[in-house]
Amino acid sequence: MNINKTHLQDFNKQRLTDHKEQFGFLSIQLDKAQINTNDIIQQLQTFQVAIPSWALGAGGTRFGRFSFGGEPANLEDKIDDVGIIHALTQSAGAISLHIPWDIPNDTEAIKQKAAINGIGFDAVNSNTFQDQNDQQHSYKFGSLCHTDKGVRKQAVEHNLQVIEMGKTLGSKAITVWLADGTSFPGQHNFRKAHQNTQAALQEIYKGIPDDWKMYIEYKPYEPNFYSMVIPDWGTSLSLAEGCGENAFTLVDLGHHLPNTNIEQIVAILMMKGKLGGFHFNDSKYGDDDLTVGNVKPYQLFLIFNELVYGMQNNEGGNPPLAWMIDASHNLKDPLEDLMQSLEAIRIAYAQALLVDRAALEIAQTENDVTRCQEILQRAFRTDVRPLVAEARRLSGGAINPVDAYRQMGVRKQLIGKRGVNVVATGL
Numbered sequence: 001m002n003i004n005k006t007h008l009q010d011f012n013k014q015r016l017t018d019h020k021e022q023f024g025f026l027s028i029q030l031d032k033a034q035i036n037t038n039d040i041i042q043q044l045q046t047f048q049v050a051i052p053s054w055a056l057g058a059g060g061t062r063f064g065r066f067s068f069g070g071e072p073a074n075l076e077d078k079i080d081d082v083g084i085i086h087a088l089t090q091s092a093g094a095i096s097l098h099i100p101w102d103i104p105n106d107t108e109a110i111k112q113k114a115a116i117n118g119i120g121f122d123a124v125n126s127n128t129f130q131d132q133n134d135q136q137h138s139y140k141f142g143s144l145c146h147t148d149k150g151v152r153k154q155a156v157e158h159n160l161q162v163i164e165m166g167k168t169l170g171s172k173a174i175t176v177w178l179a180d181g182t183s184f185p186g187q188h189n190f191r192k193a194h195q196n197t198q199a200a201l202q203e204i205y206k207g208i209p210d211d212w213k214m215y216i217e218y219k220p221y222e223p224n225f226y227s228m229v230i231p232d233w234g235t236s237l238s239l240a241e242g243c244g245e246n247a248f249t250l251v252d253l254g255h256h257l258p259n260t261n262i263e264q265i266v267a268i269l270m271m272k273g274k275l276g277g278f279h280f281n282d283s284k285y286g287d288d289d290l291t292v293g294n295v296k297p298y299q300l301f302l303i304f305n306e307l308v309y310g311m312q313n314n315e316g317g318n319p320p321l322a323w324m325i326d327a328s329h330n331l332k333d334p335l336e337d338l339m340q341s342l343e344a345i346r347i348a349y350a351q352a353l354l355v356d357r358a359a360l361e362i363a364q365t366e367n368d369v370t371r372c373q374e375i376l377q378r379a380f381r382t383d384v385r386p387l388v389a390e391a392r393r394l395s396g397g398a399i400n401p402v403d404a405y406r407q408m409g410v411r412k413q414l415i416g417k418r419g420v421n422v423v424a425t426g427l
C-alpha cells in the first residue's frame, strides 16, 4: 500500500497553524544567533538513513517473539513498508538487505518497486552467524576465523555471492559482521583466529568492485561471551587497513561496553578517513536494540557533534557515511518505532549543526571548560523539533509522521491486506 498524498496534505493542513507558530518562534531565535535556518533545513532534507530489511517485522528476544499483525511476509512487502516510512518522514530513502533472509526472486521487479517508492539499495549484509538448510559446513565454531579451511572457504564464498546480489540491485557496499568468537577461555588460539579472519576478509575484499566499500563491524560480546574475534574498533580498523583503502570500520552504537566514549571513537576514525558507516540504536545495558535516542539523547547529540565536525573538517578524506538504523525490538509497531528513531536522529543532527564551532574552538584553546559546556548544552537544549518538522514538510512529508500514520490507520490497512498471523522473514 502507498500513503495517499491528498490524505497527507489534509493532515498537514490541520497542523499547519500550530506548526507555523512554533517554527516562527524558533526562526527568530536562530536569526538572533546568526544561524542560517535555510542552510540547516537543506542539510536535514538531504540526510537519508537506510532501513534494514530485518527491522520491519516483530523483533524478539531469545525468550520469545510477539507478533502484531500485518507484518511484511516478503521483500516486496518490506519495500512497501520502507516506502510508507519514507513518504511520511522523507528521510528513509534506502533499504539495507540481509542475505539470505531477503533474496530477491525477481530482481527487476524489486528494483522497480523500490524506484516507485523512491527507495535505493544501501549496503548488503552477509550472514555467517546462522546455518542455512542447504549449507555443507556449520558455523557453530565460527566462520571466517574457523580452524577448518573448508568452513572459511564456504563463508568467503557466501560473502562473494552477497556482493554479486548487491551488484544486480545497485548496492555499493557490503557490511560484514561476524558472530565469531569463543565462550570459554582456551577455546581459541587468538592469534590464529585473527590471522584466519584477516586472510578471509582479504579474499572478500578482492571480490568488491572498485566503486564499492567493505564495512567491518565489531561487537564486544554476544553471541560469544568470552571473546569475540572482532571485539572493538581497534581490531576492526587494523583488519580494514589490512584489506585496503576501500575497507572501513563500521560503528554500531549498541556494540560497545557500557559507558564507552563512542563520540571519541567516531572522531578518531573520521580523522583517519576510516569511518565507513554508522548503525543507530539505543541501549541501557548492552546491545538492547532500543529506539534511537530514547535512553541517551545527549550521547547521541555528542556523537553527532563529532560527526558534523568530521564532515566539516575532512582533511582525512573520510568518504560520505552509510547511515542505517539497526534496531529490532519487541514491543512497538516497528514502523512507528522506526519513525521515532528517524526523528531522534534528525533532532540530534540539527542540534549538532547549531553548535557555535568558532566559539567552541576559542573556549577549547583557552581551556575555558565552563564555556565549552555552555556552548554544547545551549545547542542540545534548543528545541529543534519545529525545524526538523519544517524540513520534512517542505520535502513533502508529514509535520508529525507518527500522528499521521495513526490518523490514516496505516497498520489497520496493512492487517487488512496481509492478515494478522503473517510473520516477517528474518530474526
Ligand SMILES: [Mn+2]
Residues within 6 Å of the ligand: 217, 252, 279, 326
Ligand atoms: Mn549493526
